Amino acid sequence: MTRVGVLRGLAWAMGYACVAIGLFHVLLGNAAIPGAGSAGPTVDSFGRFMGAIFAGYGLAWLWAVRQSPVPAAAVRVLTAVFLLGGAARLLSLAVEGRPQWFQLLLAAVELGLSPLLWWLADSEEKTAVTACGPSAGKATDSA
Template identity: 75%
Template structure:
């Protein structure tokens, strides 16, 4: 479980950093259907891209910890889930967006429960192994 959680956390971090950097660099061109949205949307998109880079760096920070902090993973996954819920709300209020937004929404709603499950399983495994390690011995969590 620890390797799976670490690998998925790293993948999430690098994906967010890359996606955010593309949005900073390309502005409206990075948003399907927003090419002619104007300077306000371009400014907002680049700002949100930079924020997404920071979000990705938080995932990468979590992946580098030994053990991966389950609480941080749950918070980060919760933010991702909130983004998917926002897309779902937009779908309900305004109708179908550009087609690519639908698979993104599915990922944003489907992946957080996987992170919640992995974080909980890893936390339980650490707690159980800590109870069985003799005093004075360090446990390995890799």
Template identity: 70%
Template sequence: MARVLRVLTQLMGWACATIGLFHVALGNAAIPGAGSAGATVDSWGRFMGAVFVGYGLAWLWAARQRPIPARAVRWLAGIFLLGGVGRLLSLAVHGWPQWFQIVLAVIEIGLPPVLVWLADAEERALRGDVEAVPARR
């Protein structure tokens, strides 16, 4: 489980940092349907892209720790889940977005519980709290 947690943590870090840089570089062009949204939305999107780069770097920091700190994973996964909740609120208020935003919402709602479960399992294993599995005869 430690290896799966490390791979997912690294993947989260690189994906978030890359997506963030993409938004900083392209502004409105990085958001489907926002190309004509104007300077205010472009400014906000580029700023939030930079924040997302920092978020990705936090995941990469966690991935480099030995062991990966479960507390950091819980916090980072909670932030990711909050982003998914924000998408659900937007859906409720404004209706269905572009299809890729739905895919992202599914990932943002579904992946955090997996990450927390893996981090908790790894933390328990490191403490020795895992029940021994009886040997088969």
């Protein structure tokens, strides 16, 4: 599979997964968070709100992957947000201690996948420039 294929595949997967996970949190509230079932209405409200934000994050991935070429700047901004989420989990681990095992798995995915997404971000834009040549889109004088 080419770099462009991997970028597009991961972007589609990120988009759909984030929308699904976000909506899962909106619908289930505390029940969607391992160990938070009895956390109360404040945590439930926060979790549902963050679920809506996460669904919007997924929609941003789906918007980006529908562009041709996939915009590297958008992929890098979305990847930076993903990496920040992983870093926030590490901060929580340091401050509050070890969370439920699935949260550790999510942190590993966020921290491990971010460098790959960053590296792939401009692969389709580079392919488009190479295919069209460096002078693509420039006016030429022909008399």
